[in-house]
Amino acid sequence: MLYLVPVLAILGLVVMAFKAKWVMKQDAGDSKMSTIAKHIREGALAFLAAEYRILAIFVVIAGALLGFISSLVETTHWFIVVAFVIGAVFSALAGNIGMRIATAANVRTTQAARTSLTKALKVSFGGGTVMGLGVAGLAVFGLSSLFIILFFWFMGGEWVGREFAGAQRSPVELMTIILEALAGFSLGAESIALFARVGGGIYTKAADVGADLVGKIEAGIPEDDPRNPATIADNVGDNVGDVAGMGADLFGSYVATVLAAMVLGNYVIRDMGGDIVHEGFMGMGTILLPLVIAALGIVFSIIGTFFVNVRKEDAKEADVQRALNMGNWGSIVLTGIASYIIIDWMLPAEITMQFFRASGFEYETIGSINVFYAVLVGLFVGAAISYFTEFYTGLGKKPVLSIVQKSNTGAATNIIAGLGVGMMSTFAPVLLFAAAIWSAYEFAGFYGVSIAASAMMATTAMQLAIDAFGPIADNAGGIAEMSELPKEVRRRTDVLDSVGNTTAAIGKGFAIASAALTALALFAAYVTFTGINGINIFKADVLAALFVGGMVPVVFSALAMNSVGKAAMDMVNEVRRQFREIPGILEGTGQPEYGKCVEISTKAALREMLLPGALTIIAPILIGFGMGAEALGAYMAGVAVSGVLWAIFQNNAGGAWDNAKKSFEAGVMIDGVMTFKGSEAHKAAVTGDTVGDPFKDTSGPSMNILIKLTCLIGLVLAPILGKMSGTGHGNVPAPIENKANINNDLPENTVVLTSLSEN
């Protein structure tokens, strides 16, 4: 079973390679098209190359710091540094694969759209599939193979205690050491995600806002017009932000979720007496389960891609959406069924684990079916969050229509309405998350919460395929416009693009849900790693840390938004300069310098992401060492709660403004008058959309990374902080077999005082 996981991951990578070969084989169109595509591709790869240079420096510094930290605690092995580097490289590699295929699939989609919509969907979704399988395959392969190496290295490949770092260790302790080292892989992956999401987010919006401000508003030329020097940068940005950024984000969530579930699975074994070898699976059933679910998810995602098909040539948005939904639901249902079987097979029929009740820790025994219920919770959250996101941001739905109506009285009322929709949209998702935390915990403790997250993330390959399809289709439309192809082509790519916008919004909802559940799982792993007795916000310093944690996402968002503003200004000035200095540029006779704009976006994005990046990394370290383990836990909770809120608020407000603007393309009824593009109301809606751009593409999605990275840094620091406060896992209380002894109605403080007064 242990080896099946990397094998299935490799299967995913092989299928990816075949799919990629098929996409590359497609016709790339005429010379004009391929020249434009080449510009986009080169711009995208230039950004990646510049990003990798900065990342290399970061990895060296952070790796050295990590090495220093690992030397402080005997149970943190130096291998964490190796795992960190591998995690960073794998995440970067996945991003690279995604960018290469996306920038090849875009022009091939355009060319395919010259013949048929069916073909165009096949190519663009094919590109998305390559991206999805690349991310999922590399994540599972990296995590599982490192785990196998460490398992043989530290434990000799069997569940027995042995001496390690100068002391005799139980297998649970050895496994804790293995998983601590493995946390490096997750940290490496999430660090790349920080740069890809934040840097990519700044890039894409600086280019977009810059292109729009001067192009659409000042010069009055349409979007994607080849006369606009920033138009290539804009198209590069779609790839940088929506493909590489999203890919790295989900790569990070995927790895962190599985890792947290493994950590908590190990503690389940501890709670059951430290040895469940008689249950089979090398005594690691609860640890392997999340890995196996992830591996099977890859297989079901591959199967799901076969469902994505449109036969009718005159297919509308709804048909394409239905095809994608078929694929998505197919893989989710298959994952659900398979989970039932493997949980029944891999887990002990009865599982004993610690629950934190009103009177303190208690041991309770649950049936393994409860873990399956937790899986259902996770799958339900994934589906429900998509539904809520679509409701709040979808075309023709009430919230977007309300923004459209308010556009008639100007930009101010449009913006107030959009902010209101964004704020309002936090209601249902937060109740959903709260219910999910509570119910998954009631089913199977924090192990249940982490398994719920793993189950939701299992079909990441399919989610990403659907998600990456959007920017590919968007690019394809841009290329059609710039190459001045027949309207028919643009009409076909517009169908795909429109569906892509919906899937992008839904994908963002999924990414938030994954970040929220991942953070919770990491939070639970953190508390268990440090060995502290929970996080009590009635302590003044802990409460203070909760406040500070709540503030960080807000300030982070401000930094990200300001960065977009500054970077966009650079772009505006450059475009203005070109309009002024290059003769005939607006008449279409002069050649714009696309490369200059790409360079400016790249530089600005990399410069501007440093401050928010530093805030993310340094703040938890300061809190942890300055205020202790419990305060850092509260800080993590503050970041998670506030971060989830601001992520939903910003993403949905941005998505709703975007579609409010789009509503005018087909015309909308306002106060009984049909209103179209070019009206005053439409202009107001364009303003709203511009405000929403950094919300939904920069600061909003960055929240995911902030939340997860904060919790991961906490997890890596946990052993040191635990040691500092004397609660490290050396001090973890031994499991107690007879749970009757522990059931006790007296409140804990009474017990403490009783025992103390006996001193």
Add this chain to the structure above:
Amino acid sequence: MLYLVPVLAILGLVVMAFKAKWVMKQDAGDSKMSTIAKHIREGALAFLAAEYRILAIFVVIAGALLGFISSLVETTHWFIVVAFVIGAVFSALAGNIGMRIATAANVRTTQAARTSLTKALKVSFGGGTVMGLGVAGLAVFGLSSLFIILFFWFMGGEWVGREFAGAQRSPVELMTIILEALAGFSLGAESIALFARVGGGIYTKAADVGADLVGKIEAGIPEDDPRNPATIADNVGDNVGDVAGMGADLFGSYVATVLAAMVLGNYVIRDMGGDIVHEGFMGMGTILLPLVIAALGIVFSIIGTFFVNVRKEDAKEADVQRALNMGNWGSIVLTGIASYIIIDWMLPAEITMQFFRASGFEYETIGSINVFYAVLVGLFVGAAISYFTEFYTGLGKKPVLSIVQKSNTGAATNIIAGLGVGMMSTFAPVLLFAAAIWSAYEFAGFYGVSIAASAMMATTAMQLAIDAFGPIADNAGGIAEMSELPKEVRRRTDVLDSVGNTTAAIGKGFAIASAALTALALFAAYVTFTGINGINIFKADVLAALFVGGMVPVVFSALAMNSVGKAAMDMVNEVRRQFREIPGILEGTGQPEYGKCVEISTKAALREMLLPGALTIIAPILIGFGMGAEALGAYMAGVAVSGVLWAIFQNNAGGAWDNAKKSFEAGVMIDGVMTFKGSEAHKAAVTGDTVGDPFKDTSGPSMNILIKLTCLIGLVLAPILGKMSGTGHGNVPAPIENKANINNDLPENTVVLTSLSEN
């Protein structure tokens, strides 16, 4: 000492009456002026009357509910209902006094401005002083006289135990019962604040946005133009929102802070063995201290008003600001000095109290000087928050200038910049609050936190005087405009108005700080009342409640903003109708129907505040009874953390947009070009200001009420919840004299498990 408190409060009310008489004696100007003033006054009183009708219904329902709740727990006396009604009536009375004086002082300020600025300042600040003394005097008088009644009724006026409700009770228990009943007074006051702040906030912005949208933008007539039918409603709104709303808000904070400090003072006595009668002050020094500080604050506020004086006739904004600052600082410094003396006098030299440390509750002994340090923390927070607020929203400061610069590229970049400033401005205040919580706690436990809050609130009378002066000056300018008085008059009122805008922003910062500290003090009192062992967010249900709590302020803001949108639309339609149907209205020959607009605003405000009001009240009740005391505590923390963030974000973004727009009046340099009113950049800034209006005047300030009311409802429910979970104060562990026994390095969980395994 006990009787000195209501005596000083009455002194404040007497000074208020003299001041009011003086203001009313001033010349109210010519007939045109007094007609306009009459319109405003009648509109304001009509709103109050309508509000009171709804409030009366609310008070009856809530009172009945409260009576039912009090019947559930033997230690909650039915007198809580009486206290609730008195609290509501006193708060409403204070609001009424404020509105009456403000709507009389406005026209008298206009008239005074015809002769001199000095005189105009004297009249407008005189009106503010009446408001401030009315609020502070009624609050302290109500609280202290109810306390005296209950102290004699339940305890016979001395610190001894007796039988009560069928059981022998210690004096600490009797005092707890008294303070629980007194919580009704605070709840009543805060309920009025909910309606005044939320309803008033909706009213003022519906009128303002409605008047601007049709008047300035569609009809192109200036602000405060008598041809605009909504202009009276707009001026009424300034009084309703900024005078009555702010007054009720601070009334509520003031009472809640003192009450929470009294509750925690009682627990200090418990920690010291339950009896400190030998220390004098009837054995209630720690309980009386916050009342005495509040009473002295009134006296020092009166003294401070004498410092507010401008001699030069050609005084500029800076001179007026300096005069107000003198008054403010004078009263703060005097309060600080007096606090040192009375703390030394009233408190035991050594105070033993419980601290919550890593290893659980510990008894520690501090010097009474530590309580004075906590006072300094509170005074510092009040001063620092004003400084930060002024920095982020002040004219000519970097944040506002950055918004001005961004206005040149249109409304979208202006709005992005404003949102960024608002978000960024959460950084320093949150760090300030976090540091204040931590340091005040380290000095003197949660008693220290509540005393810090009380000290900050002590000069409420002065704060309100400065704050209410703003809308009076604003109104005075409006009346000058509408009465077509000479430009010179408007110039003088503009000086006052401009200072008033700054003090309004600062006042909002002060109100947030007061709400934050009040919430903390209430939170601490809540935990102690329920007798739970802290709030551990590592429990899944508690964490879920924290998430839900974090979401509520966001949804509340959305509801409030949507309400403004809807109410403003009603107003827009009415103004359009009048422009259409009343002949000659735009030429100045037709008479607009001001009353219709006032009526529409009133109705809309009262209708729209019901949903957010219901959310505020019902959510904590559901969480408390559905999920228990600990979850409700986490919910309260979530509301407080998220609410403070959203309050700061919305207030400062709104304030910054407002002043960015104002910057154009004197002209600003953008990209090397002087830019003025009427430019494209100015239009963009007007859009930003319109977006900011509901932020800074409706949803932002409402957060204060949401935070405090949530915590107050928690406090009122605390005894029942404590009883439900078996941790009520009957179970509070007895104080232990010898603290050496308790100092213990072992982590709590180890101790618990040791004692358990001995079972």
